[in-house]
Amino acid sequence: MTTATVESICQALAETTSLFAVFDWAEEEIEKAQHRHGETGRGPIWRAGFTLVRPTLDRTYTCEMLYRSHAAELLDRFARGEDTRPATTAEMIAALLETALKAPLAPSAFCLYMRLFIRAFPQTALSLFGDTDALDPAAYESVHGARADEHEAELRRALTRSARTPKTAGTGTLPEGGCGGGEQLC
Helix, strand or coil, X not given: CCHHHHHHHHXXXXXXXXXXXXXXXXXXXXXXXXXXXXXXXXXXXXXXXXHHCCCCCCHHHHCHHHHHHHHHHHHHHHHCCCCCCCCCHHHHHHHHHHHHHHCCCCHHHHHHHHHHHHHHCHHHHHHHHCCXXXXXXXXXXXXXXXXXXXXXXXXXXXXXXXXXXXXXXXCCCCCCCCCCCXXXXX
16 A cells, blocks of 8 residues: 555544543533523434534544534524524634635624624633733724624625535424424424
């Protein structure tokens, strides 16, 4: 076997192992969402869960923190009867990370990145920004907040996934007002 073949096999095995980890994360996030929304057994969240949070090929799939935030947001939207197609906070963070790898973010884009990070990971953000004056999110918001609002709306729209709708074992949709303890699909 050539070195290239061995490297290809190793890469494939690493990707497969990574994919299995994502399925474990998904299962855990589905269970957490069921608990948050009072669902037991194989209710709407359980049936829609894997379809809704299946891995994508962006950074949300390769980073546990981003994936879990992404999955939780989608599952919570579904449980509340909200649209699951617009980009999640984690997807927008991933897009900004990819952009920052190519060129520095404009101050308003960095403001948006901090805002999204705080929204997705409040405890981590507190530990990063809480004890320092080096990065003051409130100061960035006061100067760049309006432009960051525009960036967020555009990014959410641009990253919308029109096919990301829950397809479940049932044929209906959630009752108006979302899902409650064990409600079945219509």
